[in-house]
Each structure stands twice: as C-alpha cells, then as structure tokens.
Amino acid sequence: MLRLDRRLLQNVDWLLLGAALFIIGLSLTCLWSLNPGRGISSLVWRQVSWVGVGLLGLLVVVSVDYRNLVRTAPVLYVVGLGLLTSVFVLGRTVSGARRWIHLGPFTVQPSELFKLIFIITLAWALTSGRGERFSRGMLIGIFVLLGVPFLLVVRQPDLGTALVLVPVLAAILVGIGIRLKVLGALSLAGVAAMPLAWLVLKPYQRDRLLVYLDPFRDPLGTAYNVIQAKIAIGSGQLLGKGMGGATQSRLSFLPERHTDFIFAVFAEMWGFLGCLVLIVAYVLLVMRGFEIAAGTREMRGRILALGVTTVFAAQILINIGMVTGLLPIVGIPLPLMSYGGSSMVVSLTGLGLLLSIRMRQFH
Amino acid sequence: MALSPSPANRREAWGRRVLALAVVTAIGFVGLVGQLWYLQVLEGGRMQELSEKNRIRVRPVAAPRGILFDRNGLALVDNRPAFTLSLIPREMEDRNSVVARLAVLLKMPVGDLMEALERVPADSIRPVRVRRGLSLEDVTKVEERKLELPGVIVEVEPQRVYPTSTFAAHLLGYVREVSDEQMKQGRYRRGDMIGQSGLERLLDEYLRGRDGGERIEVDAMGRPVQVMRREEPDPGAQVVTTIDRRIQEIAEQAMAGKAGSVVVLDPRNGDVLALTSSPAFPLDRLTGNIDRDEWLRLVKDPMTPLMNRALQGQYPPGSVFKIIVAAAGLQEGSLAPMDRIYCNGEFSLGHWTFKDWKAGGHGHVDLRTAVAQSCDVYFYQAGLKVGGDTMARYAQAFGLGAPTGIDLGGERFGLVPFAAARPRGKRPWQSGDTVNMSIGQGQLLVTPLQVARMMGAVANGGILWKPRLVQRVAKADGSLAYSATSKMTERVELSPVVWAFLRNALSAVVKEGTGAAARLPGLDIAGKTGTAQTIAKSDSAKGQDHAWFASFAPADDAQAVVVVFVERGGHGGDVAAPIARKIYEALFLQKVAQVTLPEPG
Numbered sequence: 001m002l003r004l005d006r007r008l009l010q011n012v013d014w015l016l017l018g019a020a021l022f023i024i025g026l027s028l029t030c031l032w033s034l035n036p037g038r039g040i041s042s043l044v045w046r047q048v049s050w051v052g053v054g055l056l057g058l059l060v061v062v063s064v065d066y067r068n069l070v071r072t073a074p075v076l077y078v079v080g081l082g083l084l085t086s087v088f089v090l091g092r093t094v095s096g097a098r099r100w101i102h103l104g105p106f107t108v109q110p111s112e113l114f115k116l117i118f119i120i121t122l123a124w125a126l127t128s129g130r131g132e133r134f135s136r137g138m139l140i141g142i143f144v145l146l147g148v149p150f151l152l153v154v155r156q157p158d159l160g161t162a163l164v165l166v167p168v169l170a171a172i173l174v175g176i177g178i179r180l181k182v183l184g185a186l187s188l189a190g191v192a193a194m195p196l197a198w199l200v201l202k203p204y205q206r207d208r209l210l211v212y213l214d215p216f217r218d219p220l221g222t223a224y225n226v227i228q229a230k231i232a233i234g235s236g237q238l239l240g241k242g243m244g245g246a247t248q249s250r251l252s253f254l255p256e257r258h259t260d261f262i263f264a265v266f267a268e269m270w271g272f273l274g275c276l277v278l279i280v281a282y283v284l285l286v287m288r289g290f291e292i293a294a295g296t297r298e299m300r301g302r303i304l305a306l307g308v309t310t311v312f313a314a315q316i317l318i319n320i321g322m323v324t325g326l327l328p329i330v331g332i333p334l335p336l337m338s339y340g341g342s343s344m345v346v347s348l349t350g351l352g353l354l355l356s357i358r359m360r361q362f363h
Numbered sequence: 364m365a366l367s368p369s370p371a372n373r374r375e376a377w378g379r380r381v382l383a384l385a386v387v388t389a390i391g392f393v394g395l396v397g398q399l400w401y402l403q404v405l406e407g408g409r410m411q412e413l414s415e416k417n418r419i420r421v422r423p424v425a426a427p428r429g430i431l432f433d434r435n436g437l438a439l440v441d442n443r444p445a446f447t448l449s450l451i452p453r454e455m456e457d458r459n460s461v462v463a464r465l466a467v468l469l470k471m472p473v474g475d476l477m478e479a480l481e482r483v484p485a486d487s488i489r490p491v492r493v494r495r496g497l498s499l500e501d502v503t504k505v506e507e508r509k510l511e512l513p514g515v516i517v518e519v520e521p522q523r524v525y526p527t528s529t530f531a532a533h534l535l536g537y538v539r540e541v542s543d544e545q546m547k548q549g550r551y552r553r554g555d556m557i558g559q560s561g562l563e564r565l566l567d568e569y570l571r572g573r574d575g576g577e578r579i580e581v582d583a584m585g586r587p588v589q590v591m592r593r594e595e596p597d598p599g600a601q602v603v604t605t606i607d608r609r610i611q612e613i614a615e616q617a618m619a620g621k622a623g624s625v626v627v628l629d630p631r632n633g634d635v636l637a638l639t640s641s642p643a644f645p646l647d648r649l650t651g652n653i654d655r656d657e658w659l660r661l662v663k664d665p666m667t668p669l670m671n672r673a674l675q676g677q678y679p680p681g682s683v684f685k686i687i688v689a690a691a692g693l694q695e696g697s698l699a700p701m702d703r704i705y706c707n708g709e710f711s712l713g714h715w716t717f718k719d720w721k722a723g724g725h726g727h728v729d730l731r732t733a734v735a736q737s738c739d740v741y742f743y744q745a746g747l748k749v750g751g752d753t754m755a756r757y758a759q760a761f762g763l764g765a766p767t768g769i770d771l772g773g774e775r776f777g778l779v780p781f782a783a784a785r786p787r788g789k790r791p792w793q794s795g796d797t798v799n800m801s802i803g804q805g806q807l808l809v810t811p812l813q814v815a816r817m818m819g820a821v822a823n824g825g826i827l828w829k830p831r832l833v834q835r836v837a838k839a840d841g842s843l844a845y846s847a848t849s850k851m852t853e854r855v856e857l858s859p860v861v862w863a864f865l866r867n868a869l870s871a872v873v874k875e876g877t878g879a880a881a882r883l884p885g886l887d888i889a890g891k892t893g894t895a896q897t898i899a900k901s902d903s904a905k906g907q908d909h910a911w912f913a914s915f916a917p918a919d920d921a922q923a924v925v926v927v928f929v930e931r932g933g934h935g936g937d938v939a940a941p942i943a944r945k946i947y948e949a950l951f952l953q954k955v956a957q958v959t960l961p962e963p964g
Binding site for chain 2: 171
C-alpha cells in the first residue's frame with residue numbers, strides 16, 4: 001500500500017523529523033530517570049512502544065495524499081464525534097474527568113485524536129465551497145460544525161484540549177484572510193462569554209484560575225503543583241542537577257511528573273542550558289511547520305499545515321507557560337515529551353501530515 | 364513570479380499572514396526563555412535552597428500489639444502510647460556534634476547512640492529508635508532544643524503496659540526490640556518490637572500485626588507540612604487465654620516473698636487457670652531500656668528469676684509421689700487397703716535405717732491412714748512390695764518424667780529412674796534406692812506442671828490433658844486466626860475402685876491428715892502434702908526442704924487442680940497447704956462476689 005515514488009522521498013523533511021526524534025529521545029531519558037526499570041511495564045518501554053505506533057501512523061499518513069484524506073473529512077468527523085460521545089458512556093473517570101475509553105488493554109483519549117479531525121474538518125469545510133472567498137454563512141456553518149465537538153470536549157471536561165482548539169481556529173482564520181474587524185468581533189464575543197464560562201467550570205478549574213492569579217492563596221492545595229514545579233525548574237539553575245540529582249522530581253514532590261509536568265523534570269535535570277536546547281528543537285519544529293504552511297500553494301495543504309503547526313505551537317507554549325508559572329494550570333501534555341500514548345500517536349501522525357504536505361508541495 | 368498576478372498576490376498575502384503568526388509564536392517562545400532565565404538563573408539560587416528544604420520523612424506507624432485477655436475477657440496486658448527517641452541519619456548534618464549534644468542532654472552514653480547509628484546506612488531516611496519509654500521531662504528537653512538537634516525526633520508508639528511490674532511475667536513474657544541475632548532470621552525489620560519469651564513469643568506472629576507508615580513532607584525545621592501518603596497499620600490479633608486473671612493475681616500475692624510456683628488447672632479439660640513462678644522478673648523493665656548491669660543482675664541472680672519454675676524447675680516430688688506408689692500397689696495387687704503395719708518411726712533395711720518424718724512413728728496404720736498422715740515407714744515397705752520399676756512405670760503413665768506439651772517453650776523433662784537404665788559407671792540399683800523412691804526422693808525429679816497434670820488425672824479418672832493456655836486468636840477484623848481445643852494426650856487405666864480409693868484417701872489428707880491447713884468449710888478438698896529433702900546445702904532460715912501441696916477439689920467432682928510448690932519453704936502441710944487454701948477460697952467461695960466488668964470499647 002505504501003506507494004512512494006522517488007520524487008516524494010527526495011522531499012522528506014529530515015530537519016523536521018530529526019528535531020522530533022531528538023525531542024522524543026530527551027523524553028525517554030527523562031522517563032527512564034523517573035522510573036528506571038528494565039521491565040516491559042516500565043514507563044520507558046511503554047512509551048517506546050507508543051512511539052512505534054506513532055511512527056506507523058506517520059508512515060500511513062505520509063503515504064497517502066493529504067487531499068484524499070481531506071475528502072474523507074465527513075467520515076472522520078462522524079467517527080470523531082462518536083468517539084467523543086462514547087466517553088460519556090464508556091469513559092473511565094480519572095481525577096474527576098472522563099477523558100479516556102478502554103480499547104482492550106489500552107486507554108485512548110478521544111479528545112487528543114479529535115485535534116487532528118478538527119483541522120481536517122476545517123480544511124474540508126473551508127475549501128469545499130465553490131469560490132475561494134468564504135461567506136458569513138460559511139463562517140457560521142463552521143462554528144456550528146466545530147462547536148458541537150468543542151462543547152463535548154469541554155464537558156468531559158478536558159479544558160486543555162478545548163483551549164488548544166481556540167488558537168488553532170483563530171490562526172487558520174487569520175491565515176485564510178479573515179478581516180481583522182471580524183476577528184476582533186469574535187474575540188470580543190469570546191471575552192463577553194467568559195463569565196458564562198466561569199459558570200460552566202468545575203470548582204477545581206476555578207481554583208486553578210484563582211491560584212494562577214495568586215499562587216500563595218492555597219500553597220498546599222492547588223498551588224502546590226505550581227510552587228513545586230517552579231522550585232524544580234529553578235533549582236536546576238544554569239547547568240542542571242543531572243539525571244541522578246533531580247531530588248524534586250525523584251522524591252515525588254512533583255505531581256503528574258511524567259505527563260503534564262515532564263518539562264519541570266527535564267528543567268531540573270538539565271538546567272537552563274538544557275531547556276534552551278529543548279526549546280531550540282521545538283522552535284525548529286514549529287518554524288519549519290510555518291515554513292511548510294507558507295510554502296504550500298494548495299489551499300487544503302495550507303490549512304492543514306498551519307493547523308497542525310499551531311496545534312504544536314499552542315500546546316508547547318501553553319504547557320511550558322503553565323509549568324513555569326506564566327499561565328494557569330490546564331491539563332495539556334507537552335507534545336513528544338509527555339508520557340502518554342494518545343498524545344504521542346497524535347503528535348507523530350500530525351507530523352506525518354506536515355511531512356506529507358511538504359513532500360507534495362512541488363507537484 | 365508575476366505570471367499571474369492574482370494568485371501570486373494571494374500567495375504573498377498568505378505568506379505574510381503565516382509569517383505574522385510565526386512571529387507571534389516566536390514571541391511566545393522568547394517569553395518562555397525569559398521566564399526560564401528568571402527562574403533558573405536569576406532565582407536559581409533561591410529555588411535551590413527551597414528544594415533543599417523540601418524533605419520527605421518516612422515515618423513508620425507501629426501497629427498496636429495484640430492484647431492478651433483472660434478467660435473472662437479481662438486484659439492481661441494493654442498498650443499505651445509511649446515516647447520513643449529516634450534519629451534520622453539523613454537529616455543529621457553533623458552527626459558527631461548532634462550525638463554529643465543529645466548525650467549530654469539526656470545523660471545517655473555517646474557510644475550507645477553511635478552504635479545504633481552505625482547499624483544503618485548514613486543516608487537512611489528511616490528513623491532509628493535509640494531509646495524507648497522516654498519520660499515527659501526528656502521529651503520536653505528534646506523539643507525545646509529542636510533547632511540544635513537536626514534529625515532528632517520523638518515518636519509516639521504504642522507500648523506494652525502491665526497491671527503490675529511482675530504480673531504473670533513468665534506466662535506473658537516480655538517484648539523487646541529485635542536483637543542483632545534475631546535480625547539474622549530475616550523476618551524482622553530493625554527496631555521491630557517482638558515477643559522474647561512466654562506467650563508474647565509463642566504468639567508473636569499473631570500479636571505483632573503489620574506496621575503501617577506515612578510519608579510526610581516536612582519543612583526545613585522538621586515540622587510536618589502535610590501527610591502525603593499514609594498506610595494504616597494492621598493491628599495485632601487479640602488473644603483469649605485460659606488464664607483467670609483473678610486467680611493468677613491471688614496466687615501471685617500468696618507466693619509473694621517466696622520462691623516457687625503455683626499451677627491451677629481445670630481437670631475437666633486441661634485449661635491452665637493460673638501459672639506462677641516466683642521470684643518473677645520485672646516485665647516493664649525488660650521492655651524498656653534495661654542497661655547491661657541490670658540485665659546481668661537478673662541473669663546472675665541466684666534466685667533465677669528468669670526461670671519459669673512451673674515447667675523448668677525440676678524438683679524431687681517428696682511425699683506427693685506416694686499417690687503413685689498407692690495407685691501402682693493397688694492396681695497391681697501388691698497392696699491392699701486393709702493391710703496394716705506398725706510404724707515405730709524407723710525402718711531398717713540391711714545396715715541402713717530409714718526414719719519416718721514423725722519421731723516415734725504413727726503406730727498402727729492402714730493404707731488410707733498412711734496416705735493421710737503421710738507415713739513414711741508404711742511406704743518404705745509398700746515401695747519394696749511394689750518394686751522400683753513398677754513405680755517408675757506408673758510414674759511415667761501419670762506423665763512424670765516427660766514434658767506436658769504446654770505451648771510455652773523450654774519445658775524440662777524431669778526424671779523417672781529405672782533400675783535397668785542406670786548410667787554405666789554408677790553403682791547398681793539397690794533396694795535402698797527403691798525405698799528412697801517410694802517417698803519421692805532419690806533421683807526422681809518432677810516439674811510443678813507435671814504434678815498438676817498428674818493430679819488432674821487422679822481427679823478425673825485417668826485423663827492426662829495437654830495443658831491449654833490459648834483458647835483462640837482473633838484478628839482485628841474479627842476473623843479467627845487460631846483456636847485450640849482441649850487435647851487428651853494419655854489415659855491411665857486403673858480400676859474404678861482404685862480411683863475411688865485414691866480420691867477418698869486424698870480427701871482424708873485434708874480432713875484429718877497432714878493437709879489440714881488447706882481445709883475450707885463447705886469444700887471437699889483432696890490433696891497430698893510433700894516435704895522434699897534437697898541435696899544442696901542452703902543457709903535459708905526456713906530450712907532446706909521444698910514444700911509441696913498437690914490437690915484438687917471438690918474431691919468427687921473436681922473442677923480445679925491446685926499445685927503449690929515452695930522452694931526451700933519447709934513443711935508442705937505448713938507452708939504450701941495454706942497457700943492452696945487461699946486459692947480455693949478465691950475459686951469457689953468468692954466466685955459469687957465476683958463482678959466481671961465489661962471491657963471498655
């Protein structure tokens with residue numbers, strides 16, 4: 001099935017792929033130092049197997065013309081909606097949220113998968129019209145089409161994923177040339193809706209927001225994570241404590257340290273210089289993504305590339321911003337770094353989408 | 364570029380917009396790097412300090428040791444919270460100075476503290492217990508100087524508390540921190556409190572429970588900030604014994620100041636109602652911090668307080684053995700109840716002369732009178748008629764010379780000599796040995812518990828029970844971990860006429876004979892006194908003879924066996940019998956007045 005002609009292979013973006021694999025390598029060393037075990041069940045080996053699955057997804061996406069993928073958007077959308085709904089029926093509750101469903105021995109987080117479906121659906125919706133300019137009606141259609149799954153994600157609640165989708169939509173709208181007036185109006189509407197959102201938020205989410213505004217409000221409750229993460233990062237200082245010396249991380253002061261807070265572990269171990277290296281790798285990845293988006297002539301490719309790139313950019317910025325105390329805490333994994341199968345598979349598949357677009361740019 | 368202006372323009376516009384988004388993203392990344400610079404470089408030192416202060420303490424939560432109850436639900440031991448001084452090696456920055464300060468503060472030898480610390484790794488976060496049972500005063504001293512003593516903490520642990528220092532000491536046994544020797548078994552963790560003797564050792568697995576633990580986050584001052592994880596301890600199992608605390612107490616009081624043992628059994632099932640050994644050792648001192656000198660004093664004490672005389676003391680039975688001689692003679696037909704002899708106070712055999720305990724003798728005596736008056740001359744002759752080996756056979760049948768099988772460890776065998784089994788090199792068995800044996804002297808050795816079991820068989824018509832101490836062990840969740848039923852180990856087959864005669868004769872001992880001091884109005888006590896001569900010389904003012912009183916009551920429907928043994932106490936009838944009387948009084952006459960208070964909780 002993998003029909004790749006030589007021309008396509010010549011255009012593989014090794015820089016993009018290399019940056020991603022480098023980051024994955026860093027992630028695995030972090031996980032190993034947190035949970036050094038040789039057994040099959042150790043974090044590292046499970047993560048390695050997820051990387052394998054993700055690379056398989058990447059290969060599949062690369063071998064398929066993304067334009068064909070966009071054509072299947074309605075099917076993907078329905079499947080995605082089905083998965084999101086199934087969470088409420090089959091879902092497993094982890095710390096107050098139903099985000100996961102069981103598939104045999106695995107648990108899958110449909111909201112992660114939905115990020116890609118969201119972008120593909122957007123690309124399909126924005127290009128299926130006759131003209132290239134889109135109308136107000138189309139815009140409303142898009143909001144309805146994407147609003148339903150968005151609300152489902154919010155209700156799980158998976159605020160993090162929902163928050164990522166907003167900048168992605170905004171970026172794509174900006175990219176296709178929405179007038180600034182319209183964008184401004186939408187933003188205003190968003191701000192106006194915030195008190196409403198406050199009512200929808202669960203108490204723990206409100207706490208997190210308040211703690212963001214005043215970290216010492218509750219130093220042992222919700223703010224605990226923020227303070228401990230900051231201490232971990234800060235105590236790494238310029239050069240870090242090395243893999244054995246990361247006491248904050250090892251002594252389990254850090255909660256969720258292998259998932260959402262893995263950056264703090266990394267920062268404690270490798271210090272400011274290590275963080276700089278990691279961030280440069282991320283910047284390379286994201287900027288390459290923007291470059292691919294900019295260099296694509298075809299509209300569906302443009303939207304997909306921009307969408308995937310902004311998903312990466314938004315997740316990286318929000319996650320690190322939150323762990324370093326710049327942003328309130330929301331549950332968002334750090335792409336390619338955090339432990340977690342769904343996130344890894346989706347990130348690598350998204351990467352495959354970028355590679356696929358780049359390979360077919362010059363057709 | 365300018366092939367078709369419209370798409371090219373559009374492409375350019377798209378490119379510009381994507382560039383704008385890229386710039387916004389880049390600004391975000393610059394912001395992150397700025398924040399990292401702030402946290403790691405500008406604030407790094409302070410954060411490093413904060414991370415040092417973030418410490419986790421692992422605090423074991425000792426499982427409360429199971430309680431031992433008496434047969435009526437009264438506690439024999441209990442737990443109460445006690446203060447334990449512990450050191451956390453990891454937190455002691457300057458070990459030597461902290462130890463020196465602590466040693467001065469609490470007047471403890473530096474060596475002891477260092478020794479305790481050297482047994483564990485220097486970076487251990489588990490507290491090392493260095494002193495248990497800290498006084499409130501010492502606790503205050505430590506707390507006041509907390510800042511000068513990093514790594515020194517005071518823990519609260521449940522500790523054994525006893526009704527009195529020596530109550531049922533040999534029976535219960537003491538609890539003490541696991542020794543280096545015991546650590547080698549690999550079953551314990553350092554600092555574990557385990558039963559070292561008695562029931563505490565026997566039932567240690569049940570009583571110990573499983574320790575829990577908690578992880579606490581502490582600040583730089585060592586103040587707990589929050590409990591991060593807590594695993595509840597599994598309390599030890601509750602043990603219901605067969606002991607009657609009231610009888611045990613009365614027996615101990617009656618033996619106060621004397622050396623010896625009291626054994627009270629139920630002849631219907633072998634239940635041990637009381638088991639004393641005096642002098643006893645102080646349980647509470649052994650549990651706490653006993654120093655080497657005090658321990659050596661206990662071990663070297665000529666009165667051997669650590670020995671459980673009830674089952675480890677081996678003594679000649681004296682006249683108590685006459686019961687065996689009578690039983691053997693009657694059953695074998697070598698004696699008849701109506702045979703009479705004349706006792707003039709002396710018995711000659713060859714060139715040997717054996718004296719009766721009563722100068723001048725008892726005059727005309729039959730078997731019943733001989734038992735009642737404990738006439739030695741009668742039994743010298745009876746012994747010769749029955750024969751040494753036959754006496755030995757019956758002694759063995761009644762369980763003498765063999766362990767009773769009680770659950771407490773360290774039981775001694777005693778000795779029943781056979782003519783054929785004389786060790787080589789010793790002079791052969793002579794008739795004089797038989798004569799000596801017939802009044803329970805010579806090589807014959809028994810333990811008080813063996814005598815009690817034997818009396819039980821006389822009382823119940825021949826059944827030898829395995830003495831039962833533990834009825835059941837119930838886990839904290841209520842499930843039964845262990846239960847014991849009464850076990851018959853042996854049965855002595857004698858003609859019913861012989862049993863009846865023995866009971867009648869023993870009853871006469873108390874009614875009209877040497878055991879009169881045990882007499883209680885309204886209770887038919889059957890018993891036998893014994894005054895055993897000892898081989899070793901002693902300066903004891905009370906004389907050198909061991910006093911025995913072995914008995915049961917009521918004579919024809921026995922509910923209790925009471926055996927009293929007083930080491931170098933003097934005459935059995937004068938010394939041991941009155942003690943038995945006190946116990947019977949408690950068993951049968953005060954029972955009505957007994958009020959069993961329900962256990963709190």
